[in-house]
Amino acid sequence: MTIATHPVDTALELAAAITPRLAELADPIDRGETSPHVAYQLIRESGLLAVMIPHDSGGLGLDFADYTRVLAEIAAANGxxxxxxxxxxxxxxxxxxxxVEALGATGVAFREWVIGEVVDGRKMFASxxxxxxxxxxxxxxxTVYRRDGAAYVLDGxxxxxxLSGVADHYVVTARAHDDDSEIEVSHFVVSADDPGVSFSxxxxxxxxxxTSTAQMFLSDTRIGADRLFLGIEGMSLFKAVRDPHWMAAGYLGAYLGLAEAIVGFAAQRLSADERRRTQPADVQRLGAMTVALHATRALTMAAARGVVDRRSDQETNATVYAAKHHVGETAQSLAAQAVALVGSAAMAADGPMQRLLREGQxxxxxxxxPADCLDYVGRAQLGANMFDVSNHGW
Ligand SMILES: Cc1cc2nc3c(=O)[nH]c(=O)nc-3n(C[C@H](O)[C@H](O)[C@H](O)COP(=O)(O)OP(=O)(O)OC[C@H]3O[C@@H](n4cnc5c(N)ncnc54)[C@H](O)[C@@H]3O)c2cc1C
Structure with missing residues (x-):
């Protein structure tokens, strides 16, 4: 009898094959001694770019909860x-x-194009x-767009x-040049080699x-009409309000992974210290850090699982914002506690903790x-309709 492998196990195996090397690269990249391109090449070759692509289209077919788990594994190695x-x-x-049934022919064609780029071309997208x-x-x-025959022209x-200089395609937000409503924002795919595209x-x-982060400039950038995301204009804000999990909390797994790395560092240093590893006060401080890690992991995974089981639901979305707030505050607090527990060794310039401390911020x-998360959770608790865009800062 063969036992079917769950997609998340496959993805975790692919991640495990590259995380030791990603961990070795974290400090050299942070110090500017090694280019991040080396690490992204490992990601490209691993097959992980297709984590979200459905299984029957050649991808790994993860859902948001499994994705969050896999992202945490990668982040524990290299945030x-x-x-x-x-x-x-x-x-x-x-x-x-x-x-898919509700996408219409243009939406389906756009989705198929993205799948082909990622699965066959191993192309990377950025936001x-x-x-x-x-x-x-x-x-x-x-940033504005205007329609010109069969093309869109973007400036911004x-x-x-x-992922500047790393990604092949950039999903860019823009509003119509003649629309000041502020509500109608659209997404377009602009490629690195499109005309008028440059980076700082x-x-x-x-x-x-x-992260390889830079400014991006679009000057008279002309793209085909088929590069309008899903072939629909003006949907971005509506989407952010209904399904905020990618925009507001795609990072959940990343900061959870950082929190795991911080507690792992403290545990490893305490365990290596013969005198302190049996001191109840120190063991209990590590215990308290581990309790906080368990709590933020539980909330993060509850939020991510909620997205899978009850997407476009106001309670799910409030949990997503709560988790985004909690994991960030916890990672920062754990970093401070790790420094207090480990002492000067935590702040050594050639050790990972000072990097984790900076990354957590x-x-x-x-x-x-944080304030936007609390605003959302507070309003939701007061019974506001959080599907109403006027209740949002987005
Ligand atoms: C390493 C790194 C990587 C990043 N990668 C990406 C990426 O890939 N894609 C991406 O899109 N972004 C990315 N960002 C940007 C990030 O998501 C934030 O938008 C940015 O860091 C916010 O900066 P800030 O805190 O300085 O600005 P904010 O405090 O958000 O303010 C920016 C401007 O908005 C105005 N503003 C603030 N609050 C309001 C309000 N309530 N109403 C109206 N205006 C307001 C402020 O006056 C200010 O001029 C990245 C940032 C960093 C540091």
């Missing part, structure tokens, strides 16, 4: 590369949750949404684009060099930000 890899899935993941004046918000963006400036030098931040910057 920055996990965050970059996540943007590929943020860009295309929602395509495979949509009911170019944030802008200088609005951050990650969809309302008020200045994106402030932070992970990489963003020089205090961490996450491995970025959960407060990436959407949904």
């Amino acid at each position: 920055a590369i996990a965050l970059g890899f996540n943007m590929h899935n943020v860009a295309i993941g929602s395509l495979f949750e949509a009911d 170019a949404a944030s802008e200088p004046a609005t951050g990650a918000r969809l309302r008020g963006i200045s 400036h994106k402030s932070f684009v992970s 030098t990489e963003w020089a931040g205090t961490a996450l060099r491995g 970025f959960c407060s910057i990436m959407p949904a930000k």
Whole structure:
């Protein structure tokens, strides 16, 4: 009798084949000694770019919960590369949750094109949404498109684009040039070699060099009408309100993985210290950190499982925002506790903990930000209709 392998086990095996090398690369990439391209090449060759593509289309066919587990494994080895890899899935993941029957011929053709690019071409996608004046918000963006015969022409400036120079295709948000409603935002696929596409030098931040993040400029960029996401204009904000999990919390697994790495580091250092590993106070501090890790893992996985079992549901979405808030706060708090427990060895410049400390802070910057999460959860608790766009900061 053969036992069918569950898709998540296959994906975890593929991840396990590259995580030791990704872990070795984390500090050299962080210090700028090694290019992140080396790590993304491993991801491309692993087959993991097809994690969200349905099984019958040649992919691994994971759902959002299993994806979150796999992302956590990658992030425990290398948080920055996990965050970059996540943007590929943020860009295309929602395509495979949509009911194919309801897509219409243009939507189906678009979906098939994406599948072909990823499965046959091993092409990587990225998400170019944030802008200088609005951050990650969809309302008020200045990137515009206009229809010109059988083409769309885009002009704009994106402030932070992970996978710049790495990805082949960029899913760009834009509004119609003659529409000031702020509500109607669309997504388009722009390719790295399309006319008028350029990137700045990489963003020089205090961490996450491995995301390969830069500004993106679009100047008179002409693309085919078939590059409109799912062939539908003006759906982006509506989608973010109904199904916020990719945009607001695709990162869940990444920050969970960082939290796992932080507790793993503290445990390994305590265990190597003969004197302290039997001290009740130190063991209990590690115990408290582990309890916090269990709690955030449980909430993260409950939120991710809710997306699978009850998608487009207000309670599910409130749990997603709650989890995004919790995992970020927990990762940051665990990092501070690890430093206090381990001592000076945690802050050695050639050790991983000072990197984990810096990386954990970025959960407060990436959407949904802590205040936005609390705003959502508070409003939902007060009974607001969270499918009403006026209740959202997006
Ligand atoms: C390493 C890294 C990688 C990233 N990768 C990506 C990526 O791949 N794709 C992507 O799209 N983004 C990406 N981002 C961007 C990220 O998602 C955030 O948009 C960005 O970091 C927000 O920056 P901020 O906190 O400085 O801006 P914010 O505080 O969000 O503010 C930005 C602007 O918005 C205005 N603003 C703030 N609040 C409001 C409000 N309520 N109403 C109206 N305007 C407001 C502010 O005045 C400000 O001018 C990345 C960021 C980093 C650091």
